[in-house]
Amino acid sequence: MTNLPGLRSYSSPDMHEGSSMGFTADILADVRRQITPDDAALKEARQRRDATLAAAGGFEGVLETFSSGSIAHGTANCPIHLRDKGLDADCGVRLDRRFHRTLGPDSDQEEGPGGVVERLRVHVRSRLKADYPDVAITITKRALLVRFHSPLPTGEDPSADLVAGLERKDAPGLWIPNTERERWDPSHPQRHTEMLTADPKEVRVTRARAIRLAKAENKRTATGPLCSFNIEAFGLMFVEGAMAEPEALLALWSQGAKDLRRRLTPDPAKVSGAIKVADRDRAVHRLEVAAGALKDALEHDDDEPYVRKALAPLWPDYVATAGGDSKARIAATVRAGESLSFGRTGLSGSPAASTGVALTKRPRSYGDAAG
Known part of the structure; x- marks a missing residue:
């Protein structure tokens, strides 16, 4: 296991009473509560993904369908x-290159993805319209974006991203469309899902939690310095067995910064090229700042005000520094039409039961199993 400076044992006798962990772990768990997808919306997203795959499975020359992305990996966030x-649920089909003989770099004609992606779009839409009359499907750079225009009572309206992957001839993975450049690029989304959902369960769950927290920090600015896949790759590279959640997150950030400083992150499946970063210096700096703040919090783990002050810049919407509720909880309360009140602990509000918005729910085991 990686030994990281500043990390104390979580069985230390000077931790606050009533918990086997320090305040840092408690606050990280509370951030996760606030960014955890709603159960009903998560169930609906999976159902819509499965409906999309059922429709796509009947397309010409489909060998198999698959789920991918953050919902399948157990790393999705959806703040309250x-x-x-x-x-947004990711999924895809694997097209038989023997049926689609003119498609891709392995064929003599090397036909681009534009035509087959458009045919798949028409096919899937025609089959989804019976259950989702207002469904709309648009072609993006890599996939088909399926918008169902059928919101839940909470207002959420989960979508799906469907990739038309082409079987490769003598190599693992798929050829993935790049519709902007009318070409095919190698990738292996199925292998990524296998790696992120593999046993042992303890490592998988801790890794997923660290990734979700890192993704939330990455999104605290309008343009995050890293793509979500880069963060997941760091999780695979640096989260090891027997790590506690704060230690796993610290490893992801600190080791990720060191690795990114010397090279672009390689594809965990070793199929595509290195993961692109728009501004590597900025990304490294953000990782180092995040690691430093978390290390500082852990070094003062029995001082709750200090820990909150150290962590608040990383998740400004989710960590309350002066008591009361976080900005995210207050905003969710206002959106739900509830009244706010001031008490001895600060500004707070009560959740609206009719909206289904759970503002103070206990942490659940999201990410424990594949989605």
Whole structure:
């Protein structure tokens, strides 16, 4: 196991009473509570993904369908105050290159993805319209974006991203469309899902939790310095067995910064090229700042005000520094039409039961199993 400076044993006798962990772990768990997808929306996202795959499975020359992305990996976030943005479920089909003989770099004609992606779009939409009359499907750079236009009572309207992957001839993985450049690029989304959902369960769960927290920090600015896949790759590279959640997150950030400083992150499946970063210096700096703040919190783990002050810049919407509720919980309360009140602990509000927004729910085992 990686030994990281500043990390104390979580059985230390000077931890606050009533918990086997320090305040840092408690606050990280509370951040996760606030960014955890709603159960009903998560179930609906999976159902819509499965409906999309069922429709796509009947397309010409499909060998198999698959689930991928953050929901399948157990690393999806959907903050309580941003629920109207909704979840996005990734999935795909693997096309038989023997049926689609003119497609891709392995064929003599090397036909680009534009035509087959458009045919798949028409096919899937025609089959989804019976259950989702207002469904709309648009072609993006890599996939088909399926918008169902059928919001839940909470206002959430989960979508799906469907990739038309082409079987490769003599190599693992798939050829993935790049519709902007009318070419195919290698990738292996199925292998990524296998790696992120593999046993042992303890490592898988801790890794997923660390990734979700790191993704939330990455999104605290309008343009995150890293793509979500880069963060997941760091989780695979640096989260090891027997790590506690704060230690796993610290490893992801600190070791990730060191690795990214010397090279672009390689594809965990060793199929595609290195993961692109728009501004590597900025990304390394953000990782180092995050690691430093978490290390500082852990070094003062029995001082709750200090820990909150150290962590608040990383998740400004989710960590309350002066008591009361976080900005995210207050915003969710206002959106739900509830009244706010001031008490001895600060500004707070009560959740609206009719909206289904759970503002103070206990942490659940999201990410324990594949999605």
